[in-house]
Amino acid sequence: MDMTYSPEHEAFRREVRAGLRAAMPAALRAKAEVDAHFEHDEIMQWHRVLASKGWVAPHWPAAYGGPGWDSTRRFIFAEELEAMGAPVLSPFGVSMVGPLLIQFGNEQQKARYLPKILSGEEVWCQGYSEPNSGSDLASLQLRAVDDGAGHFILDGQKTWTTYAQYADHIFVLARTQPEGKPQAGISFILCDMKTPGITVKPFLTTGGTPAFCETWFEGVKVPKENLVGELNQGWTYAKALLGHERTLVAGVGISSRMIRRIKLIAKDTWLGGRPLLEDAGYRAKIARLEIQLEALKMANYRTVAAAQLGHAPGPESSILKLRGTEIQQACFDLAMEIMGHDSLSWNNPEGTIPAREQSIAPQFNYIRAATIYAGSNEIQKNIIAKFILGLPA
Amino acid sequence: MNFELSDDQKLLVDTVQSFARKDSPTTRFRELRATEEGFDRGVWRQMGELGWLGVMFPEAVGGAGLGVQEATLVLEQLGATLVPEPYLESVLLAGTALLHAGSDAQQQRWLAPMVAGETVLTLAHTERQARFDAFDVSTRAERRADGSWLLTGEKTLVPVGHAADALIVSARTNGAQRDLDGISLFVVEPSATGLERQRLEFMDGHKGATLRLRDVIVPPDALLGEAGQGWKSLELALDHGAAGTCAEGAGLLRAVLEMTRHYLTERKQFGAPIGSFQALQHRCVDMFVEVELAKSTAILAMIKASAADVGERQRALSAAKVTLATSGGFVVRQAIQLHGGIGVTDEHDVGLYFKRHHTLSTLCGDEQYHVERFARLPGFAPLD
Numbered sequence: 001m002d003m004t005y006s007p008e009h010e011a012f013r014r015e016v017r018a019g020l021r022a023a024m025p026a027a028l029r030a031k032a033e034v035d036a037h038f039e040h041d042e043i044m045q046w047h048r049v050l051a052s053k054g055w056v057a058p059h060w061p062a063a064y065g066g067p068g069w070d071s072t073r074r075f076i077f078a079e080e081l082e083a084m085g086a087p088v089l090s091p092f093g094v095s096m097v098g099p100l101l102i103q104f105g106n107e108q109q110k111a112r113y114l115p116k117i118l119s120g121e122e123v124w125c126q127g128y129s130e131p132n133s134g135s136d137l138a139s140l141q142l143r144a145v146d147d148g149a150g151h152f153i154l155d156g157q158k159t160w161t162t163y164a165q166y167a168d169h170i171f172v173l174a175r176t177q178p179e180g181k182p183q184a185g186i187s188f189i190l191c192d193m194k195t196p197g198i199t200v201k202p203f204l205t206t207g208g209t210p211a212f213c214e215t216w217f218e219g220v221k222v223p224k225e226n227l228v229g230e231l232n233q234g235w236t237y238a239k240a241l242l243g244h245e246r247t248l249v250a251g252v253g254i255s256s257r258m259i260r261r262i263k264l265i266a267k268d269t270w271l272g273g274r275p276l277l278e279d280a281g282y283r284a285k286i287a288r289l290e291i292q293l294e295a296l297k298m299a300n301y302r303t304v305a306a307a308q309l310g311h312a313p314g315p316e317s318s319i320l321k322l323r324g325t326e327i328q329q330a331c332f333d334l335a336m337e338i339m340g341h342d343s344l345s346w347n348n349p350e351g352t353i354p355a356r357e358q359s360i361a362p363q364f365n366y367i368r369a370a371t372i373y374a375g376s377n378e379i380q381k382n383i384i385a386k387f388i389l390g391l392p393a
Numbered sequence: 394m395n396f397e398l399s400d401d402q403k404l405l406v407d408t409v410q411s412f413a414r415k416d417s418p419t420t421r422f423r424e425l426r427a428t429e430e431g432f433d434r435g436v437w438r439q440m441g442e443l444g445w446l447g448v449m450f451p452e453a454v455g456g457a458g459l460g461v462q463e464a465t466l467v468l469e470q471l472g473a474t475l476v477p478e479p480y481l482e483s484v485l486l487a488g489t490a491l492l493h494a495g496s497d498a499q500q501q502r503w504l505a506p507m508v509a510g511e512t513v514l515t516l517a518h519t520e521r522q523a524r525f526d527a528f529d530v531s532t533r534a535e536r537r538a539d540g541s542w543l544l545t546g547e548k549t550l551v552p553v554g555h556a557a558d559a560l561i562v563s564a565r566t567n568g569a570q571r572d573l574d575g576i577s578l579f580v581v582e583p584s585a586t587g588l589e590r591q592r593l594e595f596m597d598g599h600k601g602a603t604l605r606l607r608d609v610i611v612p613p614d615a616l617l618g619e620a621g622q623g624w625k626s627l628e629l630a631l632d633h634g635a636a637g638t639c640a641e642g643a644g645l646l647r648a649v650l651e652m653t654r655h656y657l658t659e660r661k662q663f664g665a666p667i668g669s670f671q672a673l674q675h676r677c678v679d680m681f682v683e684v685e686l687a688k689s690t691a692i693l694a695m696i697k698a699s700a701a702d703v704g705e706r707q708r709a710l711s712a713a714k715v716t717l718a719t720s721g722g723f724v725v726r727q728a729i730q731l732h733g734g735i736g737v738t739d740e741h742d743v744g745l746y747f748k749r750h751h752t753l754s755t756l757c758g759d760e761q762y763h764v765e766r767f768a769r770l771p772g773f774a775p776l777d
């Protein structure tokens with residue numbers, strides 16, 4: 001066993017690090033340095049920068065425009081992106097519908113959609129959750145009815161459609177078969193957001209950003225060629241997607257950067273006449289969190305090394321989302337605690353509190369969602385209990 | 394980056410695992426904990442013959458010339474069924490001290506017989522006032538006119554201290570009580586006049602001794618390395634020991650999870666297996682998560698125990714030790730809770746694992762000690 005990267009992988013790390021630094025526009029870099037919040041336009045600007053280098057979709061096969069990196073290179077690249085505090089790209093095109101189309105879409109669909117996902121010309125959002133279908137997603141009710149004239153007619157409501165207000169397309173899980181097992185009557189349908197009958201209404205999160213929307217469908221007419229794969233097989237496709245890029249879900253790079261940020265804040269915060277970072281009690285708190293992250297990183301490295309050898313993900317991979325999101329939250333909990341009175345400030349003009357602290361309070365709120373989205377941690381636990389521990393139903 | 398075992402390592406692990414499962418189930422531990430020594434010298438000799446005691450030592454002393462990784466892999470397997478032979482103390486703790494500080498002649502004299510399974514060794518460093526600061530040494534050693542040494546002091550709760558055929562004792566040859574400089578390591582044999590070994594029981598069923606050294610005279614060649622320069626060796630021995638506790642802990646924790654998972658599947662209440670209840674399922678998943686983290690940091694400890702850079706080594710080992718205490722502590726506590734009443738009986742094994750986990754968490758520095766050490770390491774606050 002050893003923990004060193006091969007010389008080729010080390011060289012790759014140097015190459016992408018230098019490439020990313022050189023490519024990041026100054027305005028974005030200035031924000032990244034203090035971990036400021038990135039707006040949609042800035043995220044798309046960064047998307048186009050990465051696209052110009054062919055680095056938008058590291059996990060796509062080279063035939064579809066991926067760079068052809070092995071799993072270790074993809075992990076290294078993600079680590080480097082996270083370490084520099086780069087804007088996080090919208091996952092809905094690049095990480096969700098893109099790979100799904102590559103796996104299950106037909107040639108026309110691939111040719112129509114994939115290039116514009118890569119280039120950033122078209123932005124996607126996800127239509128999964130509904131007001132009455134959260135963790136019990138398979139109970140979803142948005143209907144897609146065949147009009148007998150080459151269209152599906154969509155009626156119903158989606159919610160938590162993240163950044164739907166900026167999206168050109170939405171991929172929808174719709175009910176095409178009302179009877180029988182709920183999972184067996186769902187289809188995966190692509191839909192242009194400009195289609196008449198779609199209404200989008202953003203709402204504020206506790207973090208103060210309009211990240212989520214409600215999206216209504218009233219008699220929305222979608223060509224049948226927008227069905228992905230077979231009718232009533234949408235659930236299978238959506239589930240297949242969950243196993244993708246498991247090595248990246250822990251967000252260890254993000255949390256590593258956050259620990260560094262906590263230390264920087266602690267260095268500039270005063271306690272008892274000296275920097276808080278010199279206080280043994282707080283130092284121990286930070287150390288405990290860093291050690292938790294260290295353990296998660298090791299679990300993550302194990303999955304990366306196994307993937308590099310072409311092995312199926314081991315049991316340790318299933319803990320990555322669970323513990324990764326808990327640690328992300330714990331980072332903001334500790335940052336807020338260390339900030340003391342500064343943690344009370346909400347979107348005040350520059351100079352009220354240090355720039356590095358400015359986005360902590362909104363993120364402290366927004367990060368609550370991490371243990372809820374993409375299958376709440378309780379759902380993750382149900383899955384582990386059943387499929388890994390084999391506990392009785 | 395590769396966490397696969399080499400073919401030789403796999404073979405070693407398989408052999409030890411098969412021994413632990415077939416020849417040393419927990420019933421064997423139960424029999425031995427009722428005996429004076431607490432382990433079986435016949436089995437120890439077998440371990441020597443099979444080469445397990447020598448994996449990390451050079452061929453010159455009969456070893457295989459491999460490393461700490463192999464020794465900790467052995468220990469991980471032994472931990473799964475609570476094998477009571479003193480591998481941690483003899484191989485990783487005392488063995489490292491002898492290997493690092495001892496001359497060729499000293500290694501031939503004390504290490505070679507242990508590697509062969511003829512003797513057991515232990516490291517005697519613990520003093521009441523020192524807590525986990527092994528450099529806090531009040532035991533004194535004075536050089537006499539003829540070059541021999543006179544040792545005075547007391548070592549508390551020394552595992553295997555009752556049975557060791559040679560004890561590596563830390564003593565101060567100069568400097569103040571908490572100086573890193575001035576610590577020396579001596580080999581003390583049980584026959585030495587003035588040495589009192591008071592046998593004692595450990596909570597986990599292992600045995601040890603309080604050592605009282607009253608003007609114990611040891612010959613000049615009992616000193617390992619140079620006088621006053623023992624700290625680096627002692628520190629390394631304790632780090633290797635820490636890696637050993639994490640590895641043994643990883644084996645132990647996996648066994649505890651499996652035991653609990655099995656119980657949840659078999660035990661019925663309210664007309665259903667209790668493992669079908671979501672509250673208990675989620676608790677068991679929480680245990681699974683912590684076991685994976687403890688396993689992951691044990692691997693980190695195995696790999697970094699021999700890192701050339703002391704800071705890198707200690708960062709990894711402290712992280713692993715803290716995880717053993719926190720993650721492992723959660724696992725063994727919840728294991729008892731999920732077993733219900735049977736979990737607090739001496740008859741059921743889960744309590745034996747609970748106790749052993751506490752020992753492993755505490756030896757070579759406990760949770761708080763390692764949190765503080767981690768936070769003091771260079772690089773923790775590179776912004777200073």
